Amino acid sequence: MKGFSKLASSIFHPLFTPIIGTLCYFKITPQYYTANLFMGNILPILILTVIVPLVCYIILRSVGAISSFSAPSLEERKYPLYISLGLLLLIVYKVIPNNYSKELFFFFLGLVAATFSTLLLLFMRFKSSMHLMGLGTLTMLLINLSVHFEVNIIFAIATAIICTGIVATSRLYLKANSSSEIIVGFLIGLVSQFITIKYWL
Secondary structure, three states, rough: OOHHHHHHHHHHHHHHHHHHHHHHHHHHHOOOOOOOHHHHHHHHHHHHHHHHHHHHHHHHOOOOOOOOOOOOHHHHHHHHHHHHHHHHHHHHHHHHHHHHOHHHHHHHHEEEEHHHHHHHHHHHHOOHHHHHHHHHHHHHHHHHHHHOOOOOHHHHHHHHHHHHHHHHHHHHHOOOOOOHHHHHHHHHHHHHOOOOOOHOO
């Protein structure tokens, strides 16, 4: 069970939320898009949200700023969040405008709001679950896309909900988060995407 819990936590690590959400958008949208538009979004988003943060984590670990990849303490978690917030803002202001997609713009704007909210809670000495924040974000994004494009993706939404349950159980089993941290993290992700609805639906 411990091995499965660690695997689930790794697969659905919040680091992968932006690229998974972007891929979901391009998979679901009925709008026509060129290969250049696809690659123009995917490549910089992959580099800025996965590769660059991984390099930063390695540097932070080598200088002793964080003790492990999961950054367990409140102080350690601030560094990855600062980096993520900066990179997400870079995507919103530089990447998306060059290959503009309204849906992706507000998806990343919601991610910025969720990351900033998580950071604010850290200053109030509360550690919300970033894993559940990511899954809450993806779940609400799928619901938004389903309503926006009027497509039936109930299987994808149900899969996201099941994965949320699996990851929440895994985080509790590993004692990585408390139930309150999991609930707050999920709500942050859900609400941050929900509040963007009126701007693009």
